[in-house]
Amino acid sequence: MPINPRFPPASNRLAPLRAVEFVAFPSVQMLDLTGPMQVFASANDAVTEAGRMPPYSFRVVARDGQSITASSGLGLTTDALSREDAPLDTMVIAGGPGVDAAAADPVLVDWILWTSAGVTAGIDLALVLVEEDLGREVALAVARYLVMFLKRPGGQAQFSTALSLQMADHEFGALHAWINERLDRDLLLPILADQAAMSEHSFSRHYREATGLTPARAVERLRVEQARRLLSESKIPIKRIALRCGFDSEETLRRSFLRLLAATPQEYRARFGSGPSVPS
Missing domain, CATH: 3.40.50.880 (Class I glutamine amidotransferase (GATase) domain)
Structure with a gap:
């Protein structure tokens, strides 16, 4: 226990x-x-x-x-x-x-x-x-x-990346809300630092101290989480999901899924999707 x-x-x-x-x-x-x-x-x-x-x-x-x-x-x-x-x-x-x-x-x-x-x-x-x-x-x-022990089968976390990032909401809550509304856009370090009203160096250091993640890794996780939601709750083709979530290609989405969830988007949808799988 x-x-x-x-x-x-x-x-x-x-x-x-x-x-x-x-x-x-x-x-x-x-x-x-x-x-x-x-x-x-x-x-x-x-x-x-x-x-x-x-x-x-x-x-x-x-x-x-x-x-x-x-x-x-x-x-x-x-x-x-x-x-x-x-x-x-x-x-x-x-x-x-x-x-x-x-x-x-x-x-x-x-x-x-x-x-x-x-x-x-x-x-x-x-x-x-x-x-x-x-x-x-x-x-x-x-x-x-x-979250240490409440896990869905196959790596589907019960609690979200957004929830874990809320630990830093006192400092970056407004930024996280802004990011979640723009996942399909370019969210490079200069853009994020400007939105946080910090220099790039200062933003990178403070953000990692507050969240344990680099800004790029946090954005990737939020994009994967949105893709997970669309894969399990919709029948949108995977290629369109990749673009909607800010990945430049279906292959980029696939690599992020394998790194973070140890499953491909197709495998994730087959296991957790609400309906029959659809073509990419």
């Missing part, structure tokens, strides 16, 4: 315990349940290791507190829903065939505060909640810890 690193401390203010309930149903998908739950558990670890009380209490509940069986065949013991007058900060509805029925259940509908689609969206949502409650530093520390 991974050992939690020492996270940056949360702000030094006392806060009431935040109650979070995860609603499960027969044939619930376990990762929909345990992925977001682990985010809150790791946030508790981050705060308690800094010498303070854990900020979250959480439990798995079902409509009447019955035992249920997940889609994997694993049995779950659940608690009953809290009373309507009991304090509850957030209810997360896990994925599974019961989710539509839950959305139509008048007993539950008033409790539904947040919803998301899919395992990774649920984890991202939980990270957003932790950031709102405890601040960006804790949320990013949790995300960086989880």
